[in-house]
Amino acid sequence: MNELPKVSYGAWSKEKSVRHICASGGVGFEIGRYLIGKGYKAIGVKYDVKRAKAEHYVASSVDEFILSMGSKYIQSYTLSGFKGINRKDKFLVSGTPCQIDSLRRYINKMKCSENFVLLDFFCHGVPSKFVWDKYIKEQQDKLGNIDFVSWRNKQNGWHDSWAMTISPSDSGKVVDWYDSYNLLIKEKKGCVNSRWTQGDTFYNMFLGNNCLGKACYKYCKFKYDHSSADIRIGDMWGETYAKEDKGVTACVAFTQQGMDVLNNVNCELVEYPFERVAEGQIKTRIKYPMGWSFVIFFAKLQSVSMKQLVFFSRIIGKFNKIFK
Numbered sequence: 001m002n003e004l005p006k007v008s009y010g011a012w013s014k015e016k017s018v019r020h021i022c023a024s025g026g027v028g029f030e031i032g033r034y035l036i037g038k039g040y041k042a043i044g045v046k047y048d049v050k051r052a053k054a055e056h057y058v059a060s061s062v063d064e065f066i067l068s069m070g071s072k073y074i075q076s077y078t079l080s081g082f083k084g085i086n087r088k089d090k091f092l093v094s095g096t097p098c099q100i101d102s103l104r105r106y107i108n109k110m111k112c113s114e115n116f117v118l119l120d121f122f123c124h125g126v127p128s129k130f131v132w133d134k135y136i137k138e139q140q141d142k143l144g145n146i147d148f149v150s151w152r153n154k155q156n157g158w159h160d161s162w163a164m165t166i167s168p169s170d171s172g173k174v175v176d177w178y179d180s181y182n183l184l185i186k187e188k189k190g191c192v193n194s195r196w197t198q199g200d201t202f203y204n205m206f207l208g209n210n211c212l213g214k215a216c217y218k219y220c221k222f223k224y225d226h227s228s229a230d231i232r233i234g235d236m237w238g239e240t241y242a243k244e245d246k247g248v249t250a251c252v253a254f255t256q257q258g259m260d261v262l263n264n265v266n267c268e269l270v271e272y273p274f275e276r277v278a279e280g281q282i283k284t285r286i287k288y289p290m291g292w293s294f295v296i297f298f299a300k301l302q303s304v305s306m307k308q309l310v311f312f313s314r315i316i317g318k319f320n321k322i323f324k
């Protein structure tokens, strides 16, 4: 695990469209773009819409890295990307703090850490795949086959950007993430645009902490300033940018290598003390909610709908408050 953060910034991409598409300021994408330009391969996360699965993959060009833009709030399968790692190439690898810690220990052991830049994020926790599968199945039942999913969009601004956009594949158009993002959200017929602030059931479960992975509740050691990465990113949700609605990435460099990368990316960087950049981030692991195993059990049942699951989780939440 790293020592204290070396330098912290509020930051955003200088390219408007990148900032608009990404979850916060687009710094994750800009780090990849910069390092690919330096000859690195970039391992990021894309969503496989056919298998309803997030997975790591290796991008050798900026075009290939575009699929990694934006957060996919489900557990990513690392094997598909990590098996592309070798000793001769240089790599940027992004992932959850626990995925990055495992990789850090591996590359230290293999004595090849100088070939790697590791990127993680302030992590809330990763929601259960059972809940995701249930949610996406309900959308499929409504829409038919799906060809596009995104977890965040800034149509109502960054502060109200927790919004699932899901589109059916019967439009006859091939969806290009980069170019058709705005068109897709604004104009595509039959597209689901479901916001957390209007009761989206997946976000209710995830952000209500009712369906995180067991390991997130029991073992997470990587909150706040605990990281094995060179750089940590996140949403800079605190007071500093409360009135900014285009999105700002909270960036922390833990190593000299991380500092060097951040100082060269295509981003505006404004330096702040770590506490200010990390304002509002979770500091310790989230308490294991009583009844969690029942929630997962019900999530597995075909007959229970997402709405019923949310209702059931709220009742369990009330019991938790009374008996804690």
Ligand SMILES: Cc1cc2nc3c(=O)[nH]c(=O)nc-3n(C[C@H](O)[C@H](O)[C@H](O)COP(=O)(O)OP(=O)(O)OC[C@H]3O[C@@H](n4cnc5c(N)ncnc54)[C@H](O)[C@@H]3O)c2cc1C
Pocket: 022, 023, 024, 025, 026, 027, 028, 029, 030, 043, 044, 045, 046, 054, 068, 069, 070, 071, 072, 073, 074, 075, 076, 094, 095, 096, 121, 122, 123, 124, 125, 126, 127, 233, 234, 235, 236, 249, 250, 281, 282
């Ligand atoms: C499960 C999860 C929980 C998070 N919790 C918080 C939180 O509590 N607080 C906070 O401030 N930010 C959190 N984030 C990070 C936040 O959503 C943004 O990724 C971050 O603000 C960076 O935004 P950006 O615009 O710079 O990123 P982008 O430029 O869009 O880059 C996003 C990067 O995240 C990687 N990524 C996307 N999905 C996954 C995934 N499922 N697993 C691993 N890597 C992935 C991509 O490969 C890419 O490199 C979380 C992200 C995830 C996936």
